[in-house]
Amino acid sequence: MNVQGWTFAIVGLTFALYIAIAMWSKARSTGEFYVAGKGVHPIANGMATAADWMSAASFISMAGLISFLGYDGSVYLMGWTGGYVLLALLLAPYLRKFGKFTVPDFVGDRYESQVARVVAVFCAVFVSFTYVAGQMRGVGVVFSRFLQVDIDAGVFIGMGIVFFYAVLGGMKGITYTQVAQYCVLIFAYLVPAIFISILMTGNPVPQLGFGAAEVGTTTPLLDKLDGLHAELGFAPYTDGSKAMLDVFCITAALMVGTAGLPHVIVRFYTVPRVRDARSSAGWALLFIALLYTTAPAVAVFARANLLNTVSEQPYAELPDWFRQWEATSLIRFDDRNGDGLVQYVGDPERNELEIDRDIMVLANPEIAGLPDWVVGLVAAGGLAAALSTAAGLLLVVSSAVSHDLLKRALAPGISERAELISARVAAAVAVGVAGYLGVNPPDYVAAVVAFAFGLAASSFFPAILLGIFSKRMNREGAVAGMVTGIGFTTAYIVYFKFVAPEANTPDRWWFGISPEGIGALGMVVNFVVATVVSRLFPPPSQAVQRLIEDIRIPRGAGEAHEISA
Amino acid sequence: MKSRRDYWIQNVRIVTGLLIVWFVVSYGLGILLVEPLNRVRLPGSGFKLGFWFAQQGSIYVFVGLILAYVGRMNRLDREYGVAEDEEPAAGDDPREPGA
Numbered sequence: 072m073n074v075q076g077w078t079f080a081i082v083g084l085t086f087a088l089y090i091a092i093a094m095w096s097k098a099r100s101t102g103e104f105y106v107a108g109k110g111v112h113p114i115a116n117g118m119a120t121a122a123d124w125m126s127a128a129s130f131i132s133m134a135g136l137i138s139f140l141g142y143d144g145s146v147y148l149m150g151w152t153g154g155y156v157l158l159a160l161l162l163a164p165y166l167r168k169f170g171k172f173t174v175p176d177f178v179g180d181r182y183e184s185q186v187a188r189v190v191a192v193f194c195a196v197f198v199s200f201t202y203v204a205g206q207m208r209g210v211g212v213v214f215s216r217f218l219q220v221d222i223d224a225g226v227f228i229g230m231g232i233v234f235f236y237a238v239l240g241g242m243k244g245i246t247y248t249q250v251a252q253y254c255v256l257i258f259a260y261l262v263p264a265i266f267i268s269i270l271m272t273g274n275p276v277p278q279l280g281f282g283a284a285e286v287g288t289t290t291p292l293l294d295k296l297d298g299l300h301a302e303l304g305f306a307p308y309t310d311g312s313k314a315m316l317d318v319f320c321i322t323a324a325l326m327v328g329t330a331g332l333p334h335v336i337v338r339f340y341t342v343p344r345v346r347d348a349r350s351s352a353g354w355a356l357l358f359i360a361l362l363y364t365t366a367p368a369v370a371v372f373a374r375a376n377l378l379n380t381v382s383e384q385p386y387a388e389l390p391d392w393f394r395q396w397e398a399t400s401l402i403r404f405d406d407r408n409g410d411g412l413v414q415y416v417g418d419p420e421r422n423e424l425e426i427d428r429d430i431m432v433l434a435n436p437e438i439a440g441l442p443d444w445v446v447g448l449v450a451a452g453g454l455a456a457a458l459s460t461a462a463g464l465l466l467v468v469s470s471a472v473s474h475d476l477l478k479r480a481l482a483p484g485i486s487e488r489a490e491l492i493s494a495r496v497a498a499a500v501a502v503g504v505a506g507y508l509g510v511n512p513p514d515y516v517a518a519v520v521a522f523a524f525g526l527a528a529s530s531f532f533p534a535i536l537l538g539i540f541s542k543r544m545n546r547e548g549a550v551a552g553m554v555t556g557i558g559f560t561t562a563y564i565v566y567f568k569f570v571a572p573e574a575n576t577p578d579r580w581w582f583g584i585s586p587e588g589i590g591a592l593g594m595v596v597n598f599v600v601a602t603v604v605s606r607l608f609p610p611p612s613q614a615v616q617r618l619i620e621d622i623r624i625p626r627g628a629g630e631a632h633e634i635s636a
Numbered sequence: 637m638k639s640r641r642d643y644w645i646q647n648v649r650i651v652t653g654l655l656i657v658w659f660v661v662s663y664g665l666g667i668l669l670v671e672p673l674n675r676v677r678l679p680g681s682g683f684k685l686g687f688w689f690a691q692q693g694s695i696y697v698f699v700g701l702i703l704a705y706v707g708r709m710n711r712l713d714r715e716y717g718v719a720e721d722e723e724p725a726a727g728d729d730p731r732e733p734g735a
Contacts, residue, residue: 137691142670145690149662152695156658159702160651164709278692282681291682309674309687319667344720346710353702360695367691540648623644626718 077447078217085255085451086232089458092251093236093244101491104241105172105340105470111246113347117354119246120338122253122455123463124151124329124355125362126202127209128520130256130456135431137370138377141300142311144370146318150325152356152363157330157532159352163339165539167348168622172340173467174333174531175475181538182546183615185480190553192480194530195333195471199464200504201523202334206464207509209457212429216399217450226509229458234502237462237469238495242341245462252455257361259452263436263445264365267372270439277368285375292371299378304417308374314577320588327594328524331532334463337470345625373435380438381413381424389413392437401427461505469498522564525586529556529593537601542619548605556597563589643716650708654701661697666690 072080111119129151137144169177174195179188207226214225236244261277268280272292284291290298296308306312313321329335338355339348381389386404396402403425404413415424433453436445473494478485485493530553537544537552564586567575577583584592610616665673666689673686683692713719 142687142690145666145687148691149666149694152698153658153662156655156698156701160654160705279681282678282683282688284682293682293684293687309684315667319663322662322667346706346713346720349702349706349709353699353706356699356702360699364692364695620640623647624640624718625713626720 072443074443074446075217075219077444078450079447081444081447081451082217082454085251085455088251089232089248090235092248093240096240096244096247101172101474101487101494103243104491104494105337105466105474111341111343113342113351114354115246115250116338116342116347116351118253118358119249119341120335120351120355121358121362122249122256122459123338124335124460125253125256125359125456126460127206127453127457129362129366130260131209131212131432131453132429133432134366134369134373134435135428137367138374138431139428140311141306141308143313143318144367145311146313146321146325148363148367150322151329152359153322154326154329155352155356155359157326158335158339159349159356161536162330162336162539163348163352164345164625165622166336166535167339167342168345168625169618170340172337172474173470174336174535175471176479177538178531178534178549179475179479181615181618182534182549183612184546184550187534187546187550187553188475188480190550191531191534192471192475194526194557195475196468198332198523198527199334199467199471200501200508201520203461203464203501203505204508205520206457206461207505209429209453210461211509212399212401213433213450213453213457216395216401216430216433217447223510226506229454229461230502230506230509233458233462233465233505234499237465237502238498241494241498242466245459245466246341248462249459252459253358255455256452256459257358259448259455260362260365260369263439263441263449264369264372266441266445267376267435267439268368271372271375277372278364281368281371292375296371296375296378299375299382300417303378303382303415306417308371314583317577317580317583317585317588320584320591322588324524324528324588324590324594327528327532328590329527331527331530331535332523333471333527333531334460334467336531336535337467338463369432369435373431373438376435376438377426377431378415382415383412385411386413387411390437392434396430396434401430465498465501465505468501469494472497522561522568525560525564525590525593526557528590529560529597533594533597533601537598539619539622541605542616543605543610544601545605545608545611547608548601548603551604552597552601555600556593559596560590560593563593640716640718643712643718646712646716647709650705650712654705657697658701661689662694666694 133147136147166177171177175188175191178191179185210229211222211225214220215222236248264277265275268277269275271285272280272283273286274280274283281292285295293309300306300308339351342348342351386406393402405423407423413424414421416422433449436449473490477493478490533556534549534553537549567586670686670690673689674684676685677683678685678688
């Protein structure tokens with residue numbers, strides 16, 4: 072069988088598995104639809120959280136980004152894992168004890184404010200759609216390259232699968248499908264990494280292999296890469312070129328943003344007990360760390376392999392994978408000096424090769440000459456990552472609309488049956504919108520994703536944290552903090568990304584902080600404003616004081632905290 | 637039974653301690669001190685130490701921190717008699733609409 076045959080077989084098999092799981096775990100109540108009846112085992116929830124969190128960006132793009140950024144790529148590695156420490160220690164157990172369904176639920180009840188609730192709903196929906204657009208692009212790339220189908224058709228197939236298990240199964244269907252998807256994606260990520268690590272360094276553990284020397288030499292691989300970079304005029308791989316303050320702020324924004332993302336937080340509502348919420352975060356990070364510690368190794372192997380394969384080689388003799396990616400125009404070669412050789416160098420005047428960062432993980436097995444079935448496996452893994460995240464996000468949109476907006480704000484008297492129907496309808500509409508975004512992707516996906524993190528960091532995280540750890544924090548403080556935090560972050564990002572993109576250079580940024588990192592400052596603004604404003608108004612009501620007392624302790628009956636109107 | 641207030645103070649103390657480690661390893665060793673640390677190699681490998689902390693070490697420490705947190709909080713819960721397995725399961729969530 073060739074690459075395409077293997078890809079069809081493996082992708083088809085995994086899709087059949089997801090559908091079978093969805094049929095087995097259909098949701099019958101709103102409790103099952105929103106939070107899987109709160110009966111998910113912490114290890115299963117950890118896997119589901121890991122699959123939910125690790126998107127097409129983690130699976131397909133991250134190692135490629137690191138491969139081109141070197142040390143600077145650390146912001147993604149630390150940012151997207153360190154956030155789980157914040158989540159596990161500061162948010163997850165208390166939100167589980169609070170025990171409702173969504174993030175807007177907590178914000179609305181804790182601050183006794185419909186305004187705060189609606190602001191939270193808006194943020195949750197915006198953040199989720201932003202993210203979904205990125206997932207659909209990932210699905211499109213995989214389908215167009217490996218299955219030779221039209222990108223649009225690929226997106227429709229993907230949306231069809233998600234529609235099936237998200238609309239039917241709700242959180243219950245999604246959770247158990249995500250467990251399967253985690254297994255597929257981690258297997259697909261590790262197998263080629265281990266193969267390549269053995270081929271290049273003789274060490275089967277990629278995490279150790281990329282610190283070792285190449286087979287037959289004594290120079291460490293990283294030193295060799297630094298040397299090659301210096302020769303070709305790129306920044307040294309292990310040093311990076313971003314300003315330290317910027318690296319600091321981007322890492323902080325990504326960490327806090329991770330802890331504030333509604334589709335991740337809501338996963339901790341699905342376990343039976345508070346202690347399960349704690350351990351579940353530990354399992355989730357362990358499962359995520361498996362991929363995240365492998366990614367920098369994949370990045371180094373891919374970079375070294377790429378430079379060895381293409382640099383100063385005759386264009387006419389380049390291998391087959393090069394031409395196939397060229398056909399998707401994700402690799403572009405322009406022989407400027409007409410010598411028939413590929414000059415891939417740091418100087419933009421002389422460089423002849425443009426490589427899209429998104430293809431590195433997908434092309435890596437082919438670059439290293441691995442067997443065809445591995446290539447097919449990687450395609451299935453990329454799809455699993457994209458679909459699992461898309462489903463989790465769509466559920467957030469659906470519950471925000473049917474539960475937070477309809478049931479809690481607009482039509483409180485709605486029956487459980489009607490709410491469940493409206494949740495399914497909202498999920499179906501959300502799938503449709505996501506499909507549209509996949510077929511007509513906004514060309515500013517990357518810019519908007521930075522926006523999603525900045526928004527989550529500067530809005531949800533401080534509001535929830537203060538809601539748990541400060542009894543003095545009141546409605547006025549929280550709303551003022553959220554509004555100024557979001558306003559500040561939005562203004563900065565919109566100015567540099569959309570109003571004056573030509574001014575988006577380090578010397579024009581405040582203190583050299585890029586739009587990607589500004590969420591960290593937005594969060595500080597939120598904290599300061601919220602604290603100051605809260606002191607000008609009376610403390611929250613007795614009922615809210617009791618609610619806070621209650622969520623701080625794992626045990627204890629909790630009927631007293633049904634306080635919203 | 638010891639007081640809820642003491643439980644909360646202990647809880648905050650545990651979390652603060654772990655977050656100090658979290659900050660020192662990621663922002664300290666991985667970012668602020670990366671240059672001096674890069675002059676040293678991780679023993680037995682080709683990794684520059686600062687680079688290793690930024691791309692590997694910090695992540696291992698993060699996992700360890702959550703595990704330490706789970707262990708210490710479970711112990712604290714039992715010490716203060718607030719662990720959930722000491723109550724009937726039915727009282728866990730009376731507001732569950734689907735149940």
